[in-house]
Amino acid sequence: MNCQQCDEHLIDYVVAELAPDERAAVARHLAGCPTCAVASCRLRADLDGVAQAAAMSPPPALRARVRAAAAASFRPPWWRRTLASGLRPVPAYGLAVASLLPVIVWASVHAWADRTDHPTPTTSRPVVVADYDASAPLTRTWNVL
Amino acid sequence: MESSLTPDEDLVRRLRRGDMAAFDVLYDRYERRLYGYIRRLLGAPEGADDLFQDILLTVLRDRTYDPGRGRFAAWLFMVARNRCLAAQRREHTREALRDQARVHLEPAAPDAPDARGDTGRVQAAMAALPEPQRQLLLLKQVGELTYREIAELLGVAEGTIKSRLHAATAAFRRALTEGTGS
Numbered sequence: 001m002n003c004q005q006c007d008e009h010l011i012d013y014v015v016a017e018l019a020p021d022e023r024a025a026v027a028r029h030l031a032g033c034p035t036c037a038v039a040s041c042r043l044r045a046d047l048d049g050v051a052q053a054a055a056m057s058p059p060p061a062l063r064a065r066v067r068a069a070a071a072a073s074f075r076p077p078w079w080r081r082t083l084a085s086g087l088r089p090v091p092a093y094g095l096a097v098a099s100l101l102p103v104i105v106w107a108s109v110h111a112w113a114d115r116t117d118h119p120t121p122t123t124s125r126p127v128v129v130a131d132y133d134a135s136a137p138l139t140r141t142w143n144v145l
Numbered sequence: 146m147e148s149s150l151t152p153d154e155d156l157v158r159r160l161r162r163g164d165m166a167a168f169d170v171l172y173d174r175y176e177r178r179l180y181g182y183i184r185r186l187l188g189a190p191e192g193a194d195d196l197f198q199d200i201l202l203t204v205l206r207d208r209t210y211d212p213g214r215g216r217f218a219a220w221l222f223m224v225a226r227n228r229c230l231a232a233q234r235r236e237h238t239r240e241a242l243r244d245q246a247r248v249h250l251e252p253a254a255p256d257a258p259d260a261r262g263d264t265g266r267v268q269a270a271m272a273a274l275p276e277p278q279r280q281l282l283l284l285k286q287v288g289e290l291t292y293r294e295i296a297e298l299l300g301v302a303e304g305t306i307k308s309r310l311h312a313a314t315a316a317f318r319r320a321l322t323e324g325t326g327s
Contacts, residue, residue, distance in 0.1 A: 011311055015285060017292050046318055051286040053267035056181035058197055063176070066198045067168060073206050076163035 001029040006036045014044045154212035160205060168205075179225060182287045185271065186229040186280070196232060200225045222288035223298050226280070270320035278313035285310060
């Protein structure tokens with residue numbers, strides 16, 4: 001690529017509108033040609049200057065106005081909001097459960113204690129072993145070969 | 146979790162589901178570019194706030210825009226350009242032709258802080274350009290539209306946009322140099 005060809009592609013190069021192979025060719029030329037490299041830098045600075053000089057912040061109050069109007073337009077239906085608030089991990093829910101925990105433990109312990117203090121009566125019968133003679137001697141038979 | 150890399154189109158989808166955090170990201174991305182674009186095209190601050198709100202809400206509410214089929218930026222600046230031109234036409238009907246011509250050719254009134262230094266010079270050079278060239282540079286550099294998007298917007302071939310941008314950039318460079326020399 002010579003300087004004339006580079007100049008023809010320079011603006012496309014600067015605004016990133018070149019195909020990858022053309023872009024690579026221009027980049028290679030710029031790497032070896034100080035004149036075109038300076039022209040490229042100047043063009044880029046000019047175009048960046050356009051963007052920076054044109055940009056302008058709107059009044060801060062305008063944001064709130066536009067946001068409120070957008071929120072009114074895109075407010076989800078009531079059932080979706082309810083569902084979302086129910087599924088949202090809000091710390092307040094955890095706090096409520098934590099505050100109820102002692103009450104739950106206390107109630108559980110008392111319920112269990114009441115149950116162990118008054119065991120349910122059961123009718124126990126002695127175990128009877130049939131054909132057992134406690135006075136009979138213990139005998140062992142050894143079979144010695 | 147918001148990310149600066151989240152595509153505009155995803156943010157539009159989320160906003161349509163009622164996610165206002167997506168609105169905040171979009172607003173932060175476009176407020177300076179869109180407001181600046183409107184101000185440069187109108188040339189006067191009157192009505193810019195209302196137009197800004199009108200354009201942004203129109204684009205966000207418009208269900209005919211399909212985020213899956215086109216870039217949000219191109220759609221936004223297309224609507225902005227049309228609205229600004231319509232506002233200019235309305236202004237034309239209110240003023241006498243002579244006054245209108247003067248206003249039309251008058252450089253855009255820069256903000257007081259911008260009127261100094263390089264920014265002021267750039268703004269003066271931009272204001273010195275013919276209207277079509279100024280619009281083209283704004284669409285390319287402020288709107289960040291591609292050649293193809295600008296070509297579709299203006300109804301001309303991509304090659305035409307490319308050659309016009311060449312000419313506009315050269316004219317801008319001349320205006321900038323002359324402004325520096327004077």
